[in-house]
Amino acid sequence: MNEKAVGAMREFLEALGLDLKQLDMEKTPERVAEMYGYLFSGLTRDAGEVWGELFQSENDGIVAVKDIPFYSMCEHHLVPFFGRISIAYKPKNGMVAGFGKFTKLVDIVSHRPQLQERMTEQLAEAVMQGLQAEGVLVIAEAQQLCMTMRGDLANGTSTITSSCLGCFGEDSGLYNQAWSLLGWNKGE
Structure with missing residues (x-):
């Protein structure tokens, strides 16, 4: 204690x-x-250690993990924000990680005082670096209790942030495919 x-x-x-x-x-x-x-246990854990062994795959397409639940604490008011994280990445040379690694990564990064925007970026960077991916797209959708519990009383409001790295930022076709694969019809 x-x-x-x-x-x-x-x-x-x-x-x-x-x-x-x-x-x-x-x-x-x-x-x-x-x-x-x-x-706040994520403060003492290294997100880079989550990957462990990578696996060779014949897949040259996009790999996605959708709707990973998370909760974190807003660093401004120390009240929760929570929701779901979806991650798409394009493997480099077919190297992929076990799907459970993504839930562990989200757990580590979200268990810190956070801003949703920063958390989204940290997740994308961790996937990009840990997998040496060609590209990464992370989408976070959350409810911010600081918006619903105090003056704003914005019940039912959700916040959405994204981070796009590598080939998804360079190729609009891959970018749109990743968004679509994660269930987000960009532009609607």
């Missing part, structure tokens, strides 16, 4: 005027510190 985090959480709650003993919340600082330790 991170005692410094527990003490800081206790002080924070008390500074807001909460009487932890009277409200039967004496254990809340420990629970919150443990939870945030997990939510």
Whole structure:
């Protein structure tokens, strides 16, 4: 248990005027510190280590993994944003990764204080570097609780970000094919 985090959480709650003993919340600082330790566990993990062994494939087309669920914490307000990540990549020389590696990558990168835009870019860069891919497209769709829980009250609003690297940024045909493969009809 991170005692410094527990003490800081206790002080924070008390500074807001909460009487932890009277409200039967004496254990809340420990629970919150443990939870945030997990939510920020990506800070101590290297996304580059996720790939392990790559496999030779005869595939020269685009490979896609759609709708990987994620949740992260907005670095501005420390409240969740969550949704799904879809990744398409064009293997170089047929080298592919196991599909489960992509869920592990999303888990590592999303378990950090984040901005959706940065998270999307970090995922694309990690796939590009880790697989030495010819191109990568990452699309993130999320609900931002900072938009729905405070002044804006924008219930049902989703935010969509994308990052496009390599051949998908150079070849509009491949770019459109990747978007279509991920279920996004660009331009509609």
